[in-house]
Amino acid sequence: MYWSSWSEFLHMGGYGRYVWGSLAVMMVVIAAEIWQLRSRRRHME
Known part of the structure; x- marks a missing residue:
């Protein structure tokens, strides 16, 4: 897809809220x- 402005890119044809939210x-x-894995590793040592 091609957008002519940043606002069109962020809006994504009306689906921007869902795309950026996801x-x-x-x-x-x-x-x-990642936080959980690091926390588990610290507790195992």
Whole structure:
């Protein structure tokens, strides 16, 4: 796809809220997983 401005890119044809929201949730889940793994590793030592 081609966008003519940054606002069109962020809006993504009306689906921007879902796309960026999903990306944010995914990043939070991955960060929580990494935090849990590090926490478990510290407790095992």
